[in-house]
Amino acid sequence: MSDWIDIGPLDAIPPRGARKVETPLGCVAVFRTGDDRVFAVNNRCPHKGGPLNEGIVHGQSVTCPLHNWVFDLSTGLAQGADEGRIDTFPAKLEGGRVLLAASALRARPVAA
Amino acid sequence: MQKLVVIGAGMASGRALEHLFDTQPGEWDVTLFNAEPRGNYNRIMLSPVLSGEKSYAEIVTHDEDWYAAQGVHCRFGEKVVAIDRAAKTVTGENGTVAYDKLLIATGSNPFIIPLPGHQLPGVVAYRDLEDTNVMIEASAIPGAHAVVIGGGLLGLEAAAGLRLRGMEVTVLHIATHLMERQLDAAAGFLLQKDLERRGINCILQANTKQITGDGKVEAVELADGTVLPASLVVMAVGIRPNVQLAKEAGLAVGKAIHVDDQMVTSDADILAVGECVEHQGAIFGLVAPLYDQAKVVAATLRGEEATFVQKQLSTKLKVTGCDLFSAGDFAEGPNREDIVFRDPARGVYKRLVIEGEKLVGAVFYGDTADSNWFFGQIRDGADISANRDTLIFGPAFQGGAPVDPMAAVAALPPEAEICGCNGVCKGAIVDAIKGGAVDLGAVRATTKASASCGTCTGLVEQVLASTLGGAFERNAPQPMCKCTDLTHEDVRRLIKSQELKSMPAVWQAGAWKTPDGCHSCRPALNFYLLADWPLEYTDDLQSRFINERKHANIQKDGTFxxxxxxxxxxxxxxxLRAIADAADKFKVPTVKVTGGQRIDLLGVKGEDLPAIWADLNAAGMVSGHAYSKGLRTVKTCVGTDHCRFGTQDSTGLGIALEKALWGSWTPHKVKLAVSGCPRNCAEATCKDVGVICVDSGYQIGVAGAAGMDVKETERLADVKTEEEVLDYTMAFIQLYRENAKYLDRPYKWVAKVGLDWVKEQVLDAGIRAQLVERFQISQSVYQKDPWAEHVKERAEQYVPVADLTKFAAE
Incomplete structure (x- = not known):
């Protein structure tokens, strides 16, 4: 499908790290796990708005740098005792390039 | 007061004295001889000392204070040369002492095979602290080889300890499988596989021909011609009761000193206890019967009735990760039947040996959780005919009880033995708990349960939990995080002793339960690795908290x-002009003078960081590390430059300290101050390291605090020169870097290890020089301006990887 947008090479994201992408819906964080899977989520922590791209990545989770909320990058759900959810967006890795689905970035409403 | 002389300060006599002083304090005048130049320590814990998991201080059972409090005349390091039974005296190398009662506890000597070369330096037994220290020393040479002769309990613990210390280890064993006295062939095989997985080479049916070397051990040669290089040979082939003195005194001696059921020898005024005695034809090597004997000795001395009864014994190996258990008699026989359970994938093997209607022996490997229950079945001679079908599955399957470890402990009868070393049954522990011993330490103190080898600690905690219910708070050390069961201290020891130099190596060795840790353990591990291996380990930015990854403090709105x-x-x-220009150019909303005597620009956008750093760099400034677990500031007063009270150049010294220390990573932040006189304008007395200048030199204080806690510094040393201030400070910080738990400020760490220990290290010129050298090696790697580095190499990480605002909107 031509819907996928190439945002750059996998190497642009450090393993167990993230980079930001500016979109019409606001800032999206694109994550790379230790085993080279990619995930895209809304960059804003629903708790106090912490920038998730700056968090520590472990397994397929990220820990918000402000107050240590932990989110599963695949479901967007807060882990443990915290309740909340971040929007997730389709992302994939193809030929060493990281792709995001443009339609999802257009269609979805901005997360609260 | 009656005069008691004790020959030998080992575990058996130590326990006998404890019982005696507990029940009859002040009634005995005791003289204690020991050939080793020290008092009683927990000899069975030498294995953890060897492997580096414990220190000698942690295994001392009776220290000087204890002996002093009991009024014991200690004659340590003095050999007894004769016993005169007629005169009732004992003669040591330094004089004679009279006794009313004499207790012989001379223990045993290791058996040394008289092979050619057995007297070469580098051949040791594994028996006392001296042996252990020789082994630790030998392991300090990287890549050194050790040969352990003897694949029994002691030999394997020695091999595992040496391997943990990084030696190449080969075990030579004469039988066809390891630990043949405690294990059958199948369990021996699984044990061998586990040891080989740890890098311990095992050669069975090995016939050692000679030990060779020129002036010291160089190799071991086998009868088949194999030559094994070795700088250390450990002989662990067995022990011989030490009966020389008793024999010379004319006491009845067979394999060992004959004693009756009251532990009295052939002389009514002489008792014997421990590995030097023979009771009804048996001699003893494990600690449990020795403690039973010690009880009887104390009772006999008090003039009370008591009888020593030999009990069934069980064995466990103190090698972390090798779970094995054996008890009773498991030899095959015409009237014997076996029930065997195997799970090869998990490396589990269980074998029960049944004779008639009773369980007579058991061997477990890989899963020993129910071993106490099986041991009870053997010892009690329980009739197992009714539950034979499910016996091997353990207590959880007897009578449909739930598979809950707590339930299994709760279901144990009061007479079930919990602590094998000290013969403590569940009832005694429950009584102690009801009497007020509501945590592990108190139960240990009152009952001795889990106070020796410690393998039953978990069980004791379960008894506590089941007795106290919700009131019990586990006092066990807290694991690092949910990823591992190890504490921070365990992990630091593991990194050093196993020379783990990468994060995956730590995850593997520490049995991490997560693929790559979490936000709690990764920053700690990253620090431990870079502190211990500055040259080998590469700092992992992705394991650092954002402030240290981006070298700026994140604010609540996500700016820096x-x-x-x-x-x-x-x-x-x-x-100041450059700072003002930067503040204007990047529209910095707040400019603040900080408590650390510098200027903070607050509210900078993440994207602007490399640019503002480049501007500040251009004006000759570097990062202040105001965000790091590392050196923050050195606060100073103006000292002799301007102040009429100043005694020294406090500003110059502060700058020298900051120039020496900046860029270093530490377990938590470190703040210093130098005050030019005791008026202390720089507030040096509440800093991690605070220097106060006086006319005669410098007072160095450490471990102060002025944050969550407020605490005055404690004096580390008074020195004369600035160079000494620098050396002592670097040594103190390096010691802190090498030993503290991540996120413990120096004052918390010093409270744990004690200022005395810190002083012993830093005030010793040799140790201090080594600490300073290691600090400087680390600084050669880490003392660099991160701002300049990031501007040059990582600037792109600070901006979005892509801007889809237009593209996606189309």
Whole structure:
């Protein structure tokens, strides 16, 4: 499908790290796990708005740098005792390039 | 007062004295001889000392204070040369002492095979602290080889300890499988596989021909011609009761000193206890029967009735990760039947040996959780005919009880033995708990349960939990995080002793339960690895908290603060202009003077960081590390430069300290101050390291605090020169870097290890020089301006990887 947008090479994201992408819906964080899977989520922590791209990545989770909320990058759900959810967006890795689905970035409403 | 002389300060006599002083304090005048130059320590814990998991101090059972409090005349390091039974005296190398009662506890000697070369330096037994220290020393040479002769309990613990210390280890064993006295062939095989997986080479049916070397051990040669290089040979082939003195005194001696059921020898005034005795034809090597004997000795001395009864014994190996258990008699026989359970994938093997209607022996490997229950079945001679079908599955399957470890413990009868070493049954522990011993330490103190080898600690905690219910708070050390069961201290020891130099190596060795840790353990591991292996380990930015990854302090709105270093709080008009220009150019909303004598620019956008750093760099400034677990500031007063009270150049010293220490990573932040006189304008007495200048030199204080806690510094040393201040400070910080738990400020760490220990290290010129050297090696790697580095190499990480605002909107 031509819907996928190439945002750059996998190497642009450090393993167990993230980079930001500016979109019409606001800032999206694109994550790379230790085993080279990619995930895209809304960059804003629903708790106090912490920038998730700056968090520590472990397994397929990220820990918000402000107050240590932990989110599963695949479901967007807060882990443990915290309740909340971040929007997730389709992302994939193809030929060493990281792709995001443009339609999802257009269609979805901005997360609260 | 009656005079008691004791020959030998080992575990058996130590326990006998404890019982005696508990029940009859002040009634005995005791003289204690020991050939080793020290008192009683827990000999069975030498294995953890060898492997580095414990220190000698942790295994001392009776220290000087204890002996002093009991009024014991200690004659340590003095050999007894004769016993005169007629005169009732004992003669040591330094004089004679009279006795009313004499207790012989001379223990045993290791058996040394008289092979050619057995007297070469580098051949040791594994028996006492001296042996252990020789082994630790030998393991300090990287890549050194050790040969352990003897694949029994002691030999394997020695091999595992040496391997943990990094030696190449080969075990030679004469039988066809390891630990043949405790294990059958199948369990022996699984044990061998486990040991080989740890890098311990095992050669069975090995016939050692000779030990060779020129002036010291160099190799071991086998009868089949194999030559094994070795700088250390450990002989662990067995022990011989030490009966020389008793024999010379004319006491009845067979394999060992004959004693009756009251532990009395053939002389009514002489008792014997421990590995030197023979009771009804048996001699003893494990600690449990020795403790039973010690009880009887104390009772006999008090004139009470008591009888020593030999009990069934069980064995466990103290090698972390090798779970094995054996008890009873498991030899095959015409009237014997076996029930065997195997799970090869998990490496589990269980074998029960049944004779008639009773369980007579058991061997477990890989899963020993129910071993106490099986041991009870053997010892009690329980009739197992009714539950034979499910017996091997353990207590959880007898009578449909739930598979809950707590339930299994709760279901144990009061007479079930919990602590094998000290013969403590569940009832005694429950009584102690009801009497007020509500945590592990108190139960240990009152009952001795889990106070020896410690393998039953978990069981004791379960008894506590089941007795106290919700009131019990596990006092066990807290694991690092949910990823591992190890504590921070365990992990630091593991990294050093196993020379783990990468994060995956730590995850593997520490049995991490997560693929790559979490936000709690990764920053700690990253620090431990870079502190211990500065040259080998590469700092992992992705395991650092954002402030240290981006070298700026994240603020609550996601912006950052930027703070250049101002050495010793000194700045210049040019620097101030550059800071003002940067604040204007990047529209910095807040400019603040900090408590650490420098200027903070707050509210800088993440994208602007490399640019503002480049501007500040251009004006000659570097990162102030105001965000790091590392050196923050050195606060100073103006000292002799301007102040009429100043005694020394406090500003100059502060700058020298900051220039020496900046860039170093530490377990938590470190703040210093130097005050030019005791008026202390720089507030040095509440810093991690605070120096106060006086006329005669410098007072160095450490471990102060002025945060969550407020605490005055404690005096580390008074020194004469600035060079000494620098050396002592670097040594103290390096010691802190090498030993503290991540996120413990120095004052918390010093409270744990004690200022005395810190002083012993830092005040010793040799140790201090080594600490300073290691600190400087680390600084050669880490003392660099991260701002300049990031501007040059990582600037792209600070901006979005892509801008889809237009593209996606189309």
């Amino acid at each position: 603060s930027v703070m250049p270093r101002m050495w010793g709080g000194i700045t210049t008009p040019d620097e």
